[in-house]
Amino acid sequence: MIRSMTGYGRSQQQLNGWDITVEIKSVNHRYFEFSCRTPRNCAFLEDKLKAQVQSRISRGKVDCYCAIVSTDAGDSAVLVNRALAKSYLAAMRELAEETGVPFEVTLRDLARLPDVFTVERAVPDEEALTAAVQTVAAEALDRFVAMRETEGARLRADIESRSRTISGLTARIEEQSPKTVEAYRERLYQKLSQLLADRSIDDARVLTEAAIFADRIAVDEETVRLRSHLHQLGEILGASDPVGRKLDFLMQELNREANTIGSKAQDAKNAAVVVALKSELEKIREQIQNIE
Known part of the structure; x- marks a missing residue:
């Protein structure tokens, strides 16, 4: 998934x-990448929580926050530093005698x-505590x-959805490419007719030039590979294990084919379609950056 x-x-x-x-x-x-904040005396929980989270996910920058408050008053004790209290009192009494200020100290003042x-x-x-925290962490996870x-x-x-759009583009x-060759052949024939005037045109030569042009702009291999990559994209999206890195690599291959097709585009219509195709690929690439 x-x-x-x-x-x-x-x-x-x-x-x-x-x-x-x-x-x-x-x-x-x-x-x-994992970072965790726990109470100061509970640092031993960090490795446990990291292992627990990593058992469920494989990629991402994870921040974990754990707060623990005791609800049992019996686990706390109030300690009195009697020596320090007596030292405070002695110092205040001495100061009162030296300054003539009345010595009036209550227990609240001392506290x-x-x-x-x-x-x-x-x-x-x-x-x-680890068992209790991991129980709560399991629900959060x-x-x-x-x-x-x-x-x-x-x-x-x-x-x-974008993959289907790319398939349509x-x-x-594929539909436009043969028309581009035919248009080139007609332009070449017309140009030769103008240049040669009433002299005869070598139809075989025109056909040869058109064939050379067709071979130069042929995108059959690229579109076949592009469709193969799109099919593979669908299969990877249906996998159960983390696939983000596989998709990253596949996007490189898709972009390579799109760039090659773009370099062979010899007419405005195909060029516009290639631009739309590459735009969809870029949007897919951006989405893939979010996938585990």
Whole structure:
């Protein structure tokens, strides 16, 4: 199934005393690139989340955000730095005596001083927390992949539509090419008639020149290869594995054939058709840059 490299998924659950939120988003990238933000004491989760995401996708620049809030008050303790508090009090009492300012300190005043009270959280159980986070991440990842698949389906429909347009333009080129040769033969005959006046024209020579011209502008081989590449494009779009890189290569081949056909176009009609064909190819190339 075709997938876009752009996607977003989010999940929030309360599990085992933690309120866990996982967000995953991605944009286009040539390879797989992963960055993750987790709470400071949960860096051990980054490699686990990277492996979990990489098991589902192969390309894209992925950003993962993980927030963990404990819902169990029992895993935290308030610590009092008594020595520091006494030192604050002694310093303030001494300052009051020196300046004559009344010494009036309440517990609230003391609590506001830096580092008198600190909150110490229990070290999380890595195995239990990892299992909980991966459960939440799995749901976020499902939504993330579903969005990439939905966008991928739209990309596939657009590419297939443009492929059909290119096929129709190719048919017009194939139809127009013999007419170009016939028009050249008639122009050559008329020109020789004017130059030679009443002298006879060597019809065999005209036919030979027309044949040489026809061989020079023949695009049969290019259009056959172009149609073969379009058929291959359809097959690749129906594949189940990531196909972005294959499509990149195939677009190079399609453009090569289009450029060759363009270089052989000898009349305005075919030239205009080639321009339209190359425009459709460029639009497909742009869409392919979004495919995993």
